[in-house]
Amino acid sequence: MSHFPSLNAPTAWRRIALVSDLHLGAQAPRTTQTFIDWLADVAREADALFILGDLFEAWIGDDLLDPAALGVxxxxxxxxxxxxxxxxxxxxxxxxxxxQHGNRDFLLGSQFAQATGAHLLPDPVVLTFQGQRIVLTHGDLLCTADTAYQQFRATVRNAAWQRQVLARPLAARAQQALALRTASSAAQARPENWADADPQEARRWLTAAGSAWMIHGHTHRPRNHWGSGLLRQVLADWDCDAAHGAQARAQALWLIAQGRGVEVSPRCCV
Structure with missing residues (x-):
């Protein structure tokens, strides 16, 4: 990774909120409603919201937004x-x-962007805010040890493959997504299968980007990793639909301009 696209925050921005791995969809009604309620309320304190991948549990095509999709x-x-x-x-x-695209919603496209007013970000991208260069990424590219996944990722991010998939009827894509989600849920039930980000790869990215700060999601292992003057912050996933007795998870990371610096504040969204 030698070249990083960049985004300079306007000087008027004072508050940025970042979230990832919400996995919204019909299978997660409470999590979905929590996010919608947050968007209409506390999120509006932010000048900008960055969603670093996996906004949806599965995105089978922008034609989900067509009125006809309600019948399919x-x-x-x-x-x-x-x-x-x-x-x-x-x-x-x-x-x-x-x-940003995640490993679950890599088919988000221009129709989604136009319908929502969102800007689709490259992955990774360097955000400059208050003089700080911050590498933003979903995080799946950092999981280099999972070679099978990286091969899969290369396939599904190929434009020709995506065109072929999106040419299939919406009903067929919905059935395929259901089968893939079932298989994925079985695999995720075994923690030993969870891939983690490679710290050395993250350091290489930071060096190449001329940055000392990275924020990503994907791994569902929220933590601040410090080392050699570098910070890698891992965002928490959202889950308000867990089994009875489990604590709901919904958190945003806020970057708040303070003088010439940045205050970092994790805040619960439920």
């Missing part, structure tokens, strides 16, 4: 359209909205 995949389409409307309302109220 009613639950997922209705949920997708509710979320899109909430994002559009957030953007229309004067807040900047940025979305």
């Amino acid at each position: 995949a009613p639950d997922e389409a209705a949920c997708a359209q509710d979320i899109a409307a909430a994002l559009r309302d957030f953007a229309d109220s004067g807040h900047a909205l940025f979305v």
Whole structure:
């Protein structure tokens, strides 16, 4: 990774909120509603919201936003359209909205961006805020030890492969997504299968980007990793639909301008 696209925050920005791994969809109604409620309320304290991947549990194509989709995949389409409307309302109220692709919603495209007012971000990207260069990434590219996944990722990010998939009927894509989600849930039930980011790869990225600060999601292992003057912050995933007795998770990381510096504040969203 030798070249990093960049984004310079306007000087007027004073507060930035970052989230990742919300995994929204019909299968997670409480988490989805929590996010919609947060967008309409506390999130509006932010000048900009960055969603670093996996906004959706699965995104089978922007045609989920078409009215006709309600007759093909009613639950997922209705949920997708509710979320899109909430994002559009957030953007229309004067807040900047940025979305990176994750490993679950890599098919998010121009129709989604137009419907929501979101800017689709490259991965990785360097955000400059208050003089700080911050590497933002979903995080899956850092999991270099998972070679099978990296091969899969290269395939599904190929434009020709995506065109072929999106040419299939929406109903067929919905069925395939259901089968993949079932298989994924079985694999995630075994923690030994969870890949983690490679610290050496992260350091290489930071060096190449001329940065000492990285923020990412994907691994569902929220923690601040310090070493040799470098900081790698891992965002928490969201889950308000867990089994009875489990604590709901919904958190945003806030970057707040303080003088010439940045205050970092994790805040619960429930």
